[in-house]
Every structure is written in structure tokens, then in C-alpha cells.
Amino acid sequence: QVQLVESGGGSVPAGGSLTLACVISGHTYNTVAWFRQAPGKGREGVAAIYISGGSEIYADSVKGRFTISPDMLKNTVHLQMNSLIPEDTGVYYCATGFLYSDTINRYVYHIADLNSADFDSWGQGTQVTVSS
Numbered sequence: 001q002v003q004l005v006e007s008g009g010g011s012v013p014a015g016g017s018l019t020l021a022c023v024i025s026g027h028t029y030n031t032v033a034w035f036r037q038a039p040g041k042g043r044e045g046v047a048a049i050y051i052s053g054g055s056e057i058y059a060d061s062v063k064g065r066f067t068i069s070p071d072m073l074k075n076t077v078h079l080q081m082n083s084l085i086p087e088d089t090g091v092y093y094c095a096t097g098f099l100y101s102d103t104i105n106r107y108v109y110h111i112a113d114l115n116s117a118d119f120d121s122w123g124q125g126t127q128v129t130v131s132s
Contacts, residue, residue: 002026002121006094009126012084018128020079022094027121029096031104032077033057033114034068036128038090045114046092047079050104057107057114061087084130092126095119 008020022032033048047068048057056068067080081088097119106112 004094004096004121004123006092006123006126009092009128011129011131013131014085016084016130017080017082018084019081020092020094020126020128022077022079022123024075024077024094024096027096029098029121031097031099031119032068032070033095033097033119034079035093035095035114035116036088036090037093037125038087041090043093043116044090045116048107048114049077050099050108053104055104055108059114081128084128086130086132089128089130092128094123096121 003025005023008018010018012018030052031048031050034046035043036046037043046059046062047066049068049070051070065083070077099118
């Protein structure tokens, strides 16, 4: 059974930190991503990692503050979020996919934003709330 289980969400004041975890099982993939959806807004890709090559991808809005990292011995991908701001508030979703190299390169070189359509397995989401 395909499973992605997110954890680590919570409520923190601005400037605080949270680390999310996504435990993955039951399928194969080469890329893991985190998306978020703020209240009243669409879903936004925030970070991704190409597992084999280790390439990391970040949205401009989180670059320098968030870090995505794998722990494949535990089939887990983390999203470390530092210097949180209220605009980071939202439901965070973990997603996996098996992406073509050309697609990965478009992400790595920021030719394209992370596209949810490239990811076919999704977790249930975990809430992150950052207060002012």
C-alpha cells in the first residue's frame, strides 16, 4: 500500500523553527517534494529533492530558510524550517514522483516552478501555523 505519513507540524511564533518528516512506503520514486497551501490560496511548491543525485530545489520564498534532506535508511524525508514568518502558515503536504531527468533539470535551474502534476502520491498534510 502506498503511504506517505507527515508529522512535525505545529504552532510557533515568528522566528521559530519546525522540522517536518515524511515517512514513505509501498512504492518507488526518485523525487520527494513538499507543497503547502495557505488559507484561501492555491497550493505552492516549496522544496524538492532528487534522491539519486541529491539535488535540492527551493521556492524563492523559502530559499535560505528551509532545508530538505533525506534519510533513506528510514525511508524518511525531512523539511527543516527556520526563521519562520506568518506567510509560511498553511497545510504542508509531502509528495513523491518518478520524474524524468529533463523535468528535474527544469526545477533545478528554476526554469519551472514545482508542479503538483509531476507527483502522483501524496500525504494527508500537516498544519503549520506561524503567529506574528
